[in-house]
Amino acid sequence: MRRSPEPVFWSLFSAGGVVLALIAPALILATGFLVPAERVEFDRLSAILTQPLARIAVVGLAFLTFVHAAHRLRHTLVDVGLRAYGGPIATVSYLAALALTAWAALVAFG
């Protein structure tokens, strides 16, 4: 059977969509609006986010977000007529997502 590699990218894209459309807005809503500003203290948030598992989770969320954006960008460019460059566009898009994830890891673990 001729396997398309697309399920890998598509599932990451889907997971990124869930992060972007559900988890991120929920986090923003909770930390930015629902919890009173004086209750959100930098030291407490920092203590939570600098735990090893939390750092990994942050990088994971960033990874899915960037892959989602890369996948969308790739298919949008192809849809607007750049189909002939589909291969290079895909390569550059996903490499950019990986580079941005590396940057996120530097920030999260820095």
Added chain:
Amino acid sequence: MTSGATTTQTIGFEIARYLPGEDRAPTLRHYDVPYRPEWVVLDALNYLKDEVDGTLSFRWSCRMGVCGSCGAMVNGVPRLMCAAFLRDYLPGPIRVEPLANFPIERDLVIVLDDFMQKLRAVKPWIIPGDRPPPADAEYRQTPAQLADFKQYSMCINCLLCYSACPVYQHEEEFLGPAVLALAQRYDHDSRDRGNSQRHELTWSDEGIWDCTFVGECSAVCPKHVDPAGAIQQAKVESTMDWYRSVLWPFGRR
């Protein structure tokens, strides 16, 4: 338009005319047709063919949204001409062109060969596999089993979805919305065992993975088949199968 003297009023039409071999490209020709509020675009075209110009060519059969023959671009949107009422296009003119993304046979008649060949390729029939139908009784299905594919079986092959699809416009190889929805119709039929035979094609890059979920196919579908939903469903199934084959390589097929 005021009600009353409707028969004396007319509505303008711009209809694409094209005769291969004589015309270099389709051109719009203007016609005036008596306006009747109960008429659809197909009625107006039949009036023109009977009364004005017998050479006007278009496909039609049932006049009631069942046969799927009379698809055309009406004011740039893929529609069944039998379901496009003149009263919804007042004051006109109404532009009628052949379905986009297909070669033109003549006037509003398009060449169906590409679709027919792709439809055949996904084996749109029940493949019984090693569990043949019972010889002495009908095949029973629960309401849930029927509901699993019934929506996809409503497709009338009218090709409006192919005209609306921007992916098919750029990518000839793409199997397209209706073919993928119909493949899904048989994949989800409890009587069918042919999934693996179809997936080689439908789960390939020219199948579901060419779709970028624009969703116009479902927006124009006159039978509410929702081909975009069918393709998304197939993407989930193909992805689950991919991960299963990687994470659980034992005992597969």
